[in-house]
Amino acid sequence: MNPFKLAWNYFRIGMMNELQYRVNFFIQLLQTGVALATGLIGLALVFDQVDNLAGWTRPELLAVMGVHILMGGVIRSAIQPNMERLMNDVLNGTLDFALTKPADAQALVSVREFRFWQLTDVLVGLVVIGVAVTQLQRGMEAMQVVAFIAALMMGAIMLYCVWLMVTSIAFWVIRVSEIVNLFEGLYAAGRWPVGVYPDWLRTGLTFLVPVAFAVTVPAEAMTNRLTSETMLFALGLTLLFLVLARVVWLFGLKSYSGASA
Amino acid sequence: MRRYIEFYLASMRVSMLQQFQYRVANYFYMIGMIAEPVIYLVVWSTIANQQGGIVGGYTPGAFAAYYIVWTLVRNMNIVFTPYGWEWRIREGNLSMELMRPMHPIHNDIAYFSGWKVVVIVLWLPLAAFLTWIFKPTFDITWMEGVVFFLAIWGAYLIRTMLLSLLGMITFWTTRVSAIFELYFGLELILSGRLVPMTLMPQWVQSLSNYLPFKWTFFFPIETLVGTMSTQELWAGIGMQVLWITIGASFLSLVWRAAIKQFSAVGG
Numbered sequence: 001m002n003p004f005k006l007a008w009n010y011f012r013i014g015m016m017n018e019l020q021y022r023v024n025f026f027i028q029l030l031q032t033g034v035a036l037a038t039g040l041i042g043l044a045l046v047f048d049q050v051d052n053l054a055g056w057t058r059p060e061l062l063a064v065m066g067v068h069i070l071m072g073g074v075i076r077s078a079i080q081p082n083m084e085r086l087m088n089d090v091l092n093g094t095l096d097f098a099l100t101k102p103a104d105a106q107a108l109v110s111v112r113e114f115r116f117w118q119l120t121d122v123l124v125g126l127v128v129i130g131v132a133v134t135q136l137q138r139g140m141e142a143m144q145v146v147a148f149i150a151a152l153m154m155g156a157i158m159l160y161c162v163w164l165m166v167t168s169i170a171f172w173v174i175r176v177s178e179i180v181n182l183f184e185g186l187y188a189a190g191r192w193p194v195g196v197y198p199d200w201l202r203t204g205l206t207f208l209v210p211v212a213f214a215v216t217v218p219a220e221a222m223t224n225r226l227t228s229e230t231m232l233f234a235l236g237l238t239l240l241f242l243v244l245a246r247v248v249w250l251f252g253l254k255s256y257s258g259a260s261a
Numbered sequence: 262m263r264r265y266i267e268f269y270l271a272s273m274r275v276s277m278l279q280q281f282q283y284r285v286a287n288y289f290y291m292i293g294m295i296a297e298p299v300i301y302l303v304v305w306s307t308i309a310n311q312q313g314g315i316v317g318g319y320t321p322g323a324f325a326a327y328y329i330v331w332t333l334v335r336n337m338n339i340v341f342t343p344y345g346w347e348w349r350i351r352e353g354n355l356s357m358e359l360m361r362p363m364h365p366i367h368n369d370i371a372y373f374s375g376w377k378v379v380v381i382v383l384w385l386p387l388a389a390f391l392t393w394i395f396k397p398t399f400d401i402t403w404m405e406g407v408v409f410f411l412a413i414w415g416a417y418l419i420r421t422m423l424l425s426l427l428g429m430i431t432f433w434t435t436r437v438s439a440i441f442e443l444y445f446g447l448e449l450i451l452s453g454r455l456v457p458m459t460l461m462p463q464w465v466q467s468l469s470n471y472l473p474f475k476w477t478f479f480f481p482i483e484t485l486v487g488t489m490s491t492q493e494l495w496a497g498i499g500m501q502v503l504w505i506t507i508g509a510s511f512l513s514l515v516w517r518a519a520i521k522q523f524s525a526v527g528g
Binding site for chain 2: 023027030031034035037038041042045046048049050053054178179181182183184185186188189191192196197198201
């Protein structure tokens with residue numbers, strides 16, 4: 001079965017499920033609003049003291065924040081719910097139900113869940129990015145927009161790969177929810193451009209948890225900082241992560257022994 | 262009184278033994294929590310350096326000290342969550358606890374205090390590691406040490422009272438997550454968790470004096486990191502006692518009304 005068709009069908013089911021609970025949209029909006037407000041206050045406090053942070057001006061950092069919110073929405077709507085379900089399936093032995101279906105198991109476990117209302121964050125992120133672009137007062141050229149979208153997509157793919165690899169650890173150690181907590185903590189580091197962090201942390205945020213590529217690089221595309229080398233490097237790394245994630249997944253699957261399902 | 266002391270000691274012992282068994286899980290959790298202060302620390306150290314080495318009275322070394330002590334204070338601030346109260350009320354698990362000849366809050370306080378002992382022990386190597394990396398500047402007198410020790414437990418009690426009150430809103434309405442998130446947002450700004458309060462605009466600082474948040478976060482950290490006079494130190498403890506008393510009074514008041522509302526079965 002075509003994985004894209006599969007994903008589309010699950011997306012529709014997830015959406016219809018969630019659309020039944022419309023009040024959740026407002027609750028989500030309020031939560032995003034609180035997060036946005038605290039983020040803006042943080043920025044205001046910083047720019048009370050200085051007019052740039054490690055070379056980034058206020059509207060540029062606003063752009064970073066917008067991308068961070070947007071990508072957070074992508075993670076929480078499409079990536080994290082699937083991976084959490086996978087963890088529970090491994091723990092409970094119910095992964096059997098997915099494995100016995102006539103579709104590629106990796107594709108299937110990656111698309112089963114979709115939290116529609118979390119897309120509120122994507123929307124709010126886009127608004128913040130829009131405001132940032134207006135404040136930058138130099139607009140975006142067509143090529144920049146293309147690079148921005150490409151960087152976003154590569155970043156999302158890399159984050160998915162890392163999530164899948166981390167979740168696959170569950171095949172060996174079963175309890176991984178604490179690792180997820182660690183990942184969330186590190187993702188929060190993406191609120192600021194990775195350039196401000198000390199070397200060891202920047203390396204971790206680039207290769208272990210590719211927050212650098214998921215948030216900073218798209219923001220660089222918007223603010224005229226992106227070089228074609230970085231773009232090519234991102235492409236190479238995306239492909240590498242995809243292969244690695246596939247290998248880890250297949251290897252982990254061999255350790256799955258089912259349980260009671 | 263004696264039965265309370267015995268209950269507290271026994272309950273703390275149980276939770277200590279339980280939580281030591283899950284030390285790896287506890288550690289991952291604590292390491293995950295370190296990301297947040299490290300982010301603040303890096304950003305504010307960068308700003309201090311850009312400003313010629315000091316901002317709002319803090320040098321990078323002072324920021325390092327602030328955010329390293331932050332990690333322990335944050336851990337002391339973890340109490341039974343309002344989401345736990347929501348679950349307890351919604352699922353009817355509270356019914357079971359009502360059977361006990363003691364207010365359920367005692368069990369919460371005792372259990373989490375025992376856990377805190379484990380957390381403090383686990384925190385020590387973490388603090389050593391952060392100290393090695395970020396090179397904080399500390400200048401601690403024994404008096405500050407004593408007040409700090411009292412203040413982190415005071416913070417723990419204040420926050421227990423506040424979050425229990427918050428959680429008990431579930432007795433009246435089940436849509437509580439929005440209220441909780443709003444509360445946590447306010448707390449983040451007004452407690453000193455985001456930045457030391459001295460970096461906030463003057464009116465925010467004045468406002469925070471009349472609210473409990475600062476006494477659970479900024480005050481305990483400042484006892485160790487700041488330069489408060491003996492009088493200020495003990496006045497701070499006095500404020501903590503005041504807020505604990507206010508919290509406890511409200512709790513018993515709300516509890517009496519709430520328990521009449523409670524109608525869940527099962528648990």
